[in-house]
Amino acid sequence: LRYAPIPDDTILQQGLESLPSVIVSLNSSRVSPVYTAAKELQAGILGVVGENLNVSYETTASEQSSSLIVGTAAAFNDNYGTQVDVSKFAPDGFLLRVKKGSVTIVGQNERGALYGAFEYLSRIARGDFAEVELLSNPDAPIRWVNHWDNLDGSIERGYAGLSIFFGNGLVLPDLTRVAQYARLLASIKINAIVPNNVNANANTLNATNIEGLGRIADVLRPWGIQLGLSLNFASPQLLGGLNTFDPLEPAVISWWSEKTAELYKRVPDLAGFLVKANSEGQPGPLTYNRTLADGANLFAKAVQPYGGIVLFRAFVYNHHADWNVWTNDRANAAVEFFNHLDGKFLDNVVVQIKYGAIDFQVREPANPLFANIPETSKAIELQITQEYLGQQSHFVYIPPLWKEILDFDFRDESKTSLVRDIVAGRRYNNSLGGYAGVVNVGTNTSWLGHHLAMSNLYAYGLLAWDPTLSAEDILDDWTRLTFGFDPDVLKTVSDISLATWPAYEDYSGNLGIQTLTDILYTHFGPNPASQDNNGWGQWTRATQTHIGMDRTVRNGTGNAGQYPHEVAAAFENIETTPDNLILWFHHVPYTHRLKSGKTVIQHFYDAHYDGAQTAQTFPVRWEALRNKIDVQRFEEVLFRLTYQAGHAIVWRDSINNFYHNLSRIDDEHGRVGNH
Numbered sequence: 001l002r003y004a005p006i007p008d009d010t011i012l013q014q015g016l017e018s019l020p021s022v023i024v025s026l027n028s029s030r031v032s033p034v035y036t037a038a039k040e041l042q043a044g045i046l047g048v049v050g051e052n053l054n055v056s057y058e059t060t061a062s063e064q065s066s067s068l069i070v071g072t073a074a075a076f077n078d079n080y081g082t083q084v085d086v087s088k089f090a091p092d093g094f095l096l097r098v099k100k101g102s103v104t105i106v107g108q109n110e111r112g113a114l115y116g117a118f119e120y121l122s123r124i125a126r127g128d129f130a131e132v133e134l135l136s137n138p139d140a141p142i143r144w145v146n147h148w149d150n151l152d153g154s155i156e157r158g159y160a161g162l163s164i165f166f167g168n169g170l171v172l173p174d175l176t177r178v179a180q181y182a183r184l185l186a187s188i189k190i191n192a193i194v195p196n197n198v199n200a201n202a203n204t205l206n207a208t209n210i211e212g213l214g215r216i217a218d219v220l221r222p223w224g225i226q227l228g229l230s231l232n233f234a235s236p237q238l239l240g241g242l243n244t245f246d247p248l249e250p251a252v253i254s255w256w257s258e259k260t261a262e263l264y265k266r267v268p269d270l271a272g273f274l275v276k277a278n279s280e281g282q283p284g285p286l287t288y289n290r291t292l293a294d295g296a297n298l299f300a301k302a303v304q305p306y307g308g309i310v311l312f313r314a315f316v317y318n319h320h321a322d323w324n325v326w327t328n329d330r331a332n333a334a335v336e337f338f339n340h341l342d343g344k345f346l347d348n349v350v351v352q353i354k355y356g357a358i359d360f361q362v363r364e365p366a367n368p369l370f371a372n373i374p375e376t377s378k379a380i381e382l383q384i385t386q387e388y389l390g391q392q393s394h395f396v397y398i399p400p401l402w403k404e405i406l407d408f409d410f411r412d413e414s415k416t417s418l419v420r421d422i423v424a425g426r427r428y429n430n431s432l433g434g435y436a437g438v439v440n441v442g443t444n445t446s447w448l449g450h451h452l453a454m455s456n457l458y459a460y461g462l463l464a465w466d467p468t469l470s471a472e473d474i475l476d477d478w479t480r481l482t483f484g485f486d487p488d489v490l491k492t493v494s495d496i497s498l499a500t501w502p503a504y505e506d507y508s509g510n511l512g513i514q515t516l517t518d519i520l521y522t523h524f525g526p527n528p529a530s531q532d533n534n535g536w537g538q539w540t541r542a543t544q545t546h547i548g549m550d551r552t553v554r555n556g557t558g559n560a561g562q563y564p565h566e567v568a569a570a571f572e573n574i575e576t577t578p579d580n581l582i583l584w585f586h587h588v589p590y591t592h593r594l595k596s597g598k599t600v601i602q603h604f605y606d607a608h609y610d611g612a613q614t615a616q617t618f619p620v621r622w623e624a625l626r627n628k629i630d631v632q633r634f635e636e637v638l639f640r641l642t643y644q645a646g647h648a649i650v651w652r653d654s655i656n657n658f659y660h661n662l663s664r665i666d667d668e669h670g671r672v673g674n675h
């Protein structure tokens, strides 16, 4: 989005030769994303090739050959005769046609036209002026970001400063950053934002804040982004003064329908609601012995007349679980709470499911719930904020992890059942579905707290549009747009980024044991002891001789049996469980031999040395880019990569010493223990 000048004269010359002479916008209303697209094209072309094209709102068919035309398919066909086949478009889709001297950008809707404009700008900013005819449709309709911002301006799992949306209990008066953020999100094809925390404050819905939320929606609208809202289930009581929040109580139902009407009056295009209920102390329908479906449907009915939808979170579990019970398992909770509700949700409810059954760990198998509620629309929840992945003090390029989950095949009824096909609604024929990414954007000028972390947000948007894209290609495009065309920069950013997830897994938690961060307070830094012996259920069951959760049906929690039968059989059997998930599904001696030939404990020692060693290369590799990147970003990234390298050693030694102290088994290579 910097639209930096093309640094290469030959490419620049090609660009200038292929440029149209005028931008024709098929909509002149300032709140239209088509208008935004035209302005963005003007600014982008000026930045990238240095030509200031006029924007015209008049259309004459004869001008087509030398124009850059942007608009909806309907407007295009009206103005130029029927030329674009609208039947090929999905909502939000676009056509980009580049021919020498002429560019046509046509959206299925206004938002689609804006996406097409950003696609064109991304291409030219990367020096790509080639002719193209691209019809691009989204894989899924829901491409949302969630924020865990509190009304007081703090951000749960933030790490990049205070909220750009809220402060002092109110929507902020100055929403300049929100407008910039909307531009950022539109450029990666995100279509809705939920600004407030799922641990929601009922005051979000007071009259002053509804007006403030209206201002947020006004700022988002020209960028084709809708507002969604997290709700506190007990609002009728906390804010409305009723003595109940029972979802079947008529007074509660009318309270919500009036509140919803008030919201839609101010925000007619409100996307809908996001609800965390009966989870981690949040109120919900179970308080009144009503089902989670009763709770979700309460809101579904309220937004239904306005075309809104409800994202209802599946992250429901007991955080006071009894650790002494061998068969207890937090990973079972989502399926236990939701599978008997399949078919009971209204059509505009989407169950929002975290990628794994525990909580954004460095490695988890895909959440079994995806394959347990075929009748229900589903969205996958991913985290761009690095809650368990170093909290922006470490850099982890996460898309390879997301891709493993999205490409996971549940083999339901022995048929291909990829997570990405399930959340797109294709596998089980659901009408809705898609993606929710938890983003920690704050007032920090880098937005996310680490310059390199922006590649995660960029990739999130692109994968939600097309999950078959490669994590490597997305990264290369991002780097070129962000840091320019220098091949050393491209190679270094690519090498470092792609090494981060494997390294982080190596120096934190291996073999599916979870990340091993402190889980009681910070979720940062090594603290394997904090996992066990408490109600949170992120257990490792580490003893002096054994480690791992027994999730088999035969002798454990039965979690393996929540997967469709082929996958269940594979996870049930230690021989067919992949090494990287062995401790997720099996409780084994430290001396258990992996398929790699190493014992579990030796794998821990080696991986921690390898991962920490890899992290040492990050600042060294980066250092070689001095003078190839502007001083500020160079220094700030160097500072963080240096920290990461040091903290990786802390991780290595903490984890290795912890398991050595427990097991008393020395490292074969003499690095841990007393040789």
Ligand code: GCW
Pocket: 148, 156, 157, 198, 199, 276, 315, 359, 360, 387
């Ligand atoms: O991962 C946990 C986080 C909580 C978060 C919760 C959730 C918003 O530690 O901070 O609360 O998950 O996803 O609801």
